[in-house]
Amino acid sequence: MKHIEANESNNDIRDESSYSRREILKMAALAGTGIVVGMSGMASLLAINNGQKVNPDPKESQSEIGNKDVIPFYGVRQAGIGTPQQMYMCFAAFDIISDNVEELKQLLKIWTYISADMTAGRALRETNGQQQVNSTPEKSTDSPAKLTITFGFGSTLFTKNGIDRFGLGTQCPDELRNIPSIPGETINSQISGGDVCIQACSSDPTVAFHVIRNLAAASIEMAVIRWIQTGFIDASDGQTPRNLFGFKDGTANIELTSEQAKENHVWVDSSNGPAWMINGTYLVARKIRMDIEKWEQTFFRKQETIFGRSKSSGASLGKNDEFDAVSMREIPSDSHVWLARSTGTKILRRSYSYFEGIDPVTGNLNAGLFFISFQQSVRKQLVPMLSLLAKHDALNPFISTISSSVFACPPGSSEGGFIGEQLFEVK
Numbered sequence: 001m002k003h004i005e006a007n008e009s010n011n012d013i014r015d016e017s018s019y020s021r022r023e024i025l026k027m028a029a030l031a032g033t034g035i036v037v038g039m040s041g042m043a044s045l046l047a048i049n050n051g052q053k054v055n056p057d058p059k060e061s062q063s064e065i066g067n068k069d070v071i072p073f074y075g076v077r078q079a080g081i082g083t084p085q086q087m088y089m090c091f092a093a094f095d096i097i098s099d100n101v102e103e104l105k106q107l108l109k110i111w112t113y114i115s116a117d118m119t120a121g122r123a124l125r126e127t128n129g130q131q132q133v134n135s136t137p138e139k140s141t142d143s144p145a146k147l148t149i150t151f152g153f154g155s156t157l158f159t160k161n162g163i164d165r166f167g168l169g170t171q172c173p174d175e176l177r178n179i180p181s182i183p184g185e186t187i188n189s190q191i192s193g194g195d196v197c198i199q200a201c202s203s204d205p206t207v208a209f210h211v212i213r214n215l216a217a218a219s220i221e222m223a224v225i226r227w228i229q230t231g232f233i234d235a236s237d238g239q240t241p242r243n244l245f246g247f248k249d250g251t252a253n254i255e256l257t258s259e260q261a262k263e264n265h266v267w268v269d270s271s272n273g274p275a276w277m278i279n280g281t282y283l284v285a286r287k288i289r290m291d292i293e294k295w296e297q298t299f300f301r302k303q304e305t306i307f308g309r310s311k312s313s314g315a316s317l318g319k320n321d322e323f324d325a326v327s328m329r330e331i332p333s334d335s336h337v338w339l340a341r342s343t344g345t346k347i348l349r350r351s352y353s354y355f356e357g358i359d360p361v362t363g364n365l366n367a368g369l370f371f372i373s374f375q376q377s378v379r380k381q382l383v384p385m386l387s388l389l390a391k392h393d394a395l396n397p398f399i400s401t402i403s404s405s406v407f408a409c410p411p412g413s414s415e416g417g418f419i420g421e422q423l424f425e426v427k
């Protein structure tokens with residue numbers, strides 16, 4: 001693609017590829033905080049330098065916040081964690097290929113501004129009445145479809161192969177240490193880890209897809225996608241979604257409407273995290289394959305004892321209503337719910353089902369759960385649960401964990417700031 005440079009004196013036409021990464025970064029720095037979205041990353045940055053409209057008008061931001069399809073991007077905490085779960089997810093892990101801390105900051109700024117624009121539905125605007133800001137004309141609506149974009153940092157952002165390339169090594173939270181290996185699981189490192197993760201969730205799957213595509217395009221030789229996972233949930237309005245084994249999944253989750261519960265179990269505060277993580281949280285993502293063919297051959301009643309809940313109502317065995325209190329005496333002690341509950345810790349689950357066709361070797365469905373949980377402390381809350389489930393869960397013969405990743409999701413940002421900025425302010 002040719003890009004016409006706004007240098008009218010010589011009417012020079014320069015191919016995008018002739019710009020070096022450093023030139024582009026310099027342009028971004030000169031352009032300050034604004035950025036347009038959607039064109040290839042390079043064209044976006046060039047557009048900024050050309051003085052086209054790039055910065056959201058605060059008045060527009062206000063009216064967009066009144067739109068029910070807009071979930072505000074800016075805030076004390078990142079959206080996509082304690083906000084209601086949308087039906088579709090596209091989750092990507094990136095490896096940063098630069099080793100310059102200023103470039104890393106610049107990339108985070110670019111990603112932040114683009115994300116703020118996309119979540120506000122500004123993606124389909126035109127620039128200068130000429131140039132389409134968004135390269136996704138296949139979307140006929142400019143609704144952001146409840147889009148949330150959530151960022152997290154992996155341990156390798158701090159130290160990789162023993163090298164502290166950004167000088168951030170001492171800021172690595174202890175919580176980012178890998179989850180101890182759990183007996184019986186085989187983790188594929190190609191679909192695990194990553195320096196930065198981006199979780200895009202929306203009520204429209206193509207919106208989530210284009211977000212990851214746009215952010216990847218804007219990363220201009222500074223980051224490469226390591227892996228991507230898409231997912232969906234079945235969410236009839238107001239109902240608990242069912243997972244691919246047909247059971248309601250999320251009944252006893254942390255109540256999203258309870259700020260207190262989230263304070264207690266999800267958000268990092270001064271008592272339990274490095275200062276730059278206050279109001280952030282830790283994300284664990286685990287791809288868990290589910291053997292649906294084997295499950296189908298398992299009697300209905302047996303399935304219920306495996307979870308400890310009724311398949312149709314979702315009620316704890318021995319109870320009638322989905323939300324009746326669980327009676328530990330009435331459910332088997334190797335059931336999933338009995339074990340998950342008996343550790344006494346709580347996590348915020350925000351998982352998505354996945355379906356990726358047929359396994360070419362076995363002919364079985366390649367499907368399962370992309371388990372995502374958010375917690376103040378991975379070691380104190382999740383690890384005890386994982387260890388206990390790994391030893392005794394009656395569900396184990398039907399599932400296998402094939403990926404595992406931990407990310408530190410920093411607090412949210414405000415207009416003019418950028419995601420993760422607190423990390424770089426640490427003296």
Ligand code: HEM
Pocket residue numbers: 243245247248249250251252253288289290307309326336337340341347368369371382385386389399
């Ligand atoms: C494919 C894997 C999994 C499936 C199909 C699954 C499914 C379920 C279902 C159906 C429930 C009962 C309904 C509910 O309260 O949400 C449940 C509860 C729960 N699960 Fe899982 N789960 C899986 C993996 C995990 C993992 C890896 C963890 C964490 C280590 C976990 C933690 C929990 C917790 C904390 C509860 C709530 C227990 C309670 O307080 O009653 N699950 N899960």
